[in-house]
Amino acid sequence: MDVKHIKDYLSWLYYQYLLITCSYVLEPWEQSIFNTLLLTIIAMVIYSSYIFIPIHVRLAVEFFSGIFGGQHESTVALMS
Template sequence: MDVKHMRDYLGWLYYQYLLITGIYVLEPWEKSIFNTVLFTMVAMVVYTSYVFVPIHVRLALEFFSGLCGGQHESAMALMS
């Protein structure tokens, strides 16, 4: 894919984004505020997922391994 086709494709995707969200009818300053709020929310969701999901997955695996008869690590083994 060459640069011109990639640029046209990205322009088409942006146009689809404008149509789906309905922000094509907004003024430029309203679009920038909407895009800023949307980008901020998406960034916070991605960051929260990156930070907290692995912790919850590990805790869930420990919980379910305990239910299925898995052995728990003792506190003394972790301390030494």
């Protein structure tokens, strides 16, 4: 792709972002506060997902393996 096309595409994406969030009606200082809050919230969601989802998946696997007759961890550890 040409650099100009990439620049046009990114500016189009930014314009879509402004339209979807209605932040084009905000003043520049309000936009910066809004963008900062939005990025902070997104970062917290990503961090929380990274930390807590593996724990819940492990607990769900242990729960369902117990229901469906899987071996307990101590049995698996002794057999290996």
